[in-house]
Amino acid sequence: MRHFDLSPLYRSTVGFDRLFSMLDQVGAPDAGSTYPPYNIERTAENDYRITMAVAGFSTDELTIEVRENTLTVKGEKQVESEESKEVLYRGIASRAFERRFQLADHVVVNGASLENGLLHVDLKREIPEAKKPRNIEIAAPSGASRKQLEGEVETA
Template structure:
């Protein structure tokens, strides 16, 4: 049993986490699950990913890959070809639209279609200013001398 969580208290008390909270809220919504076309997500290296999607029967001109900010949208639209009388139709050829939420700094490197598999290669490219950097520790540095102040003692009368 799935319960809907209320994230509104977190929105009121946090600043700068709205993308994460929106993603949690979207994930908690119950939506109709469409498992077609099937796909795999593979982490090939530390910063490289690949999505492989089963799109048998679709040609490259019937597929569209779009990246809008942090969203990858893969859609397929069959063109109306010649009328064929099928005795059995087991290969799905309906239109589809599959969305993938991308993390910050993930870019699409390329895409290819071979043997009925659409592959989309992605790479996380962290900007240089956001990468960890090592700070050099210097030795034998003369520190500025602090002035020594003497507090006068009270004189006894």
């Protein structure tokens, strides 16, 4: 049993409910779907790439959507007429799929490309200026010594 009771944390935190819901979902068993296989790579400090093996799918048969920090990749093969050919063995998967990825805050999709049967989705974490750390100068009464957060202490 891998279930953790996070309800005590709800009482003492504000704004972390989405994080706790994601932690609950991590322990939940997936539908068992491993199709299509994928890789998640970090290509730079704030750049990521998801690579999915989607052999046999064209760009018209793939859909990529981002909604509320969830990236959804869907693939659906167009129906081919079976009248003109007789398939003796079907080993190439042509089933529809839907794969979801939870994105962290401030992660945006930069683009996607399909080459050699691999779908590449490029992601970037763009932290807004308001969220980046900044230095605050400490004001002192006039005539008193001034201090700074970084550097040496100045005296008047």
